[in-house]
Amino acid sequence: MKFIYTLTLVFVTFLLNAQTNPLRINPNIVLPKDSIESKTLTNSLNEFLLSAQKLNEENKFVFESEKIETFIQLDEINGIEKSGKYKDDFFYKPYLTNVVLLKDKNYLIQVSYIGTNENVAMLRASFEFIAHKSNNSFAFSSPLLRNTKNWKVEKIGNNIFHFQNSINKEKVKEFNKLTSSFDLKLKATNKITDYYCTDNIFEMQKLIGVDYKSDYNGRSESVWSTSLGDRKLIVFGNNNSSFNEFDPHDLFHSRLSLVIPRSKVNKPVDEGCAYLYGGSWGFTWKEIFKAFKEQIASNKNTDWLEIKESTISFKTGNFQNPADYIVNALLVKKIEKEKGFAGVWELLNVGPFEKGNEKYYQTLEKITGITKTNYNDKIWELINNEK
Numbered sequence: 001m002k003f004i005y006t007l008t009l010v011f012v013t014f015l016l017n018a019q020t021n022p023l024r025i026n027p028n029i030v031l032p033k034d035s036i037e038s039k040t041l042t043n044s045l046n047e048f049l050l051s052a053q054k055l056n057e058e059n060k061f062v063f064e065s066e067k068i069e070t071f072i073q074l075d076e077i078n079g080i081e082k083s084g085k086y087k088d089d090f091f092y093k094p095y096l097t098n099v100v101l102l103k104d105k106n107y108l109i110q111v112s113y114i115g116t117n118e119n120v121a122m123l124r125a126s127f128e129f130i131a132h133k134s135n136n137s138f139a140f141s142s143p144l145l146r147n148t149k150n151w152k153v154e155k156i157g158n159n160i161f162h163f164q165n166s167i168n169k170e171k172v173k174e175f176n177k178l179t180s181s182f183d184l185k186l187k188a189t190n191k192i193t194d195y196y197c198t199d200n201i202f203e204m205q206k207l208i209g210v211d212y213k214s215d216y217n218g219r220s221e222s223v224w225s226t227s228l229g230d231r232k233l234i235v236f237g238n239n240n241s242s243f244n245e246f247d248p249h250d251l252f253h254s255r256l257s258l259v260i261p262r263s264k265v266n267k268p269v270d271e272g273c274a275y276l277y278g279g280s281w282g283f284t285w286k287e288i289f290k291a292f293k294e295q296i297a298s299n300k301n302t303d304w305l306e307i308k309e310s311t312i313s314f315k316t317g318n319f320q321n322p323a324d325y326i327v328n329a330l331l332v333k334k335i336e337k338e339k340g341f342a343g344v345w346e347l348l349n350v351g352p353f354e355k356g357n358e359k360y361y362q363t364l365e366k367i368t369g370i371t372k373t374n375y376n377d378k379i380w381e382l383i384n385n386e387k
Helices: 002-020 035-051 064-077 169-186 201-208 248-256 267-278 285-295 304-308 323-339 341-348 358-368 375-385
Strands: 093-101 107-117 120-134 137-141 152-156 159-163 192-198 210-213 222-228 231-237 313-316 319-322
Touching (some): 035 107, 064 201, 064 210, 064 222, 064 231, 159 169, 201 222, 267 285, 267 323, 267 341, 285 319, 304 375, 319 323, 358 375
Parallel strands (some): 159 192
Antiparallel strands (some): 107 120, 313 319
């Protein structure tokens, strides 16, 4: 029993140490000459990294005036220590790799997350932060604002575009018009969105302070976003440094996320709205519906109740489209015509997709009179009546 108790105590002690003292400091690192400042800086960084594994809003070491710019970086740090392969929640350890004093008396901090197995070091990710001295502590931010301080800015409506050289003003106007129409539907007022325009994922990551992350090996494009209150921040890393194109489908998802978390909406209804209002991947709603009708609805034995529970899809170009999303688009169109967007909003808020979809069917019956019993017949009517 003593042995078991001792072993348990050692394990708990190890676990607590892993959670409270994650930061490894290489003895060759040049730290601030003032030993008190050096200790304060490393202790604050340690707490910042620990808090990065919690909800962003709970991190007390985020620089107050640059919260949303730092949250987009924290989203990439959350869960970074875990390894599914090695079944270890603390496999990747943070190593302080550089500390540089800047002209404004702040510090540039570089941290790498590294795991070892059989004497082989594996780099998970590397990050850059700006450390801001505040009283007897330090707060940390992403270098995003510092990296873009000389960029140009184009403001239109509640949208703020940040770009390095030029911006497609006609495309920005088109984007703002569609944004305004979505916000009107969603009753989203005073929702400010900042957009940072870059050409690829490498440029995008560097702006935010993600020097490297193994998740993105080989990828060339991506779009990252985060939210805070009435603000949203989106960074384009998809050949969009001049904002020459945008996807109306994704824009609807983005505006919806300003008024309700994506995790709380019914995804098929959300997708149905996005397909109906914005098409997808460059294809219009009419083009997508035509492909749906030819590839899925051409079979008169199709059971739409079964489709609801399946992952059956069809193609437009090189892209797959889940059939149930198109069914939901037809339902959204019917509901909005009869009840306005308030009816669509009620179905959107039915909750996440669940097997059997009982809450979905109950709400659908309440709004439209369509029941689980007559669902199949009613969907066929909508398909046949769609022009």
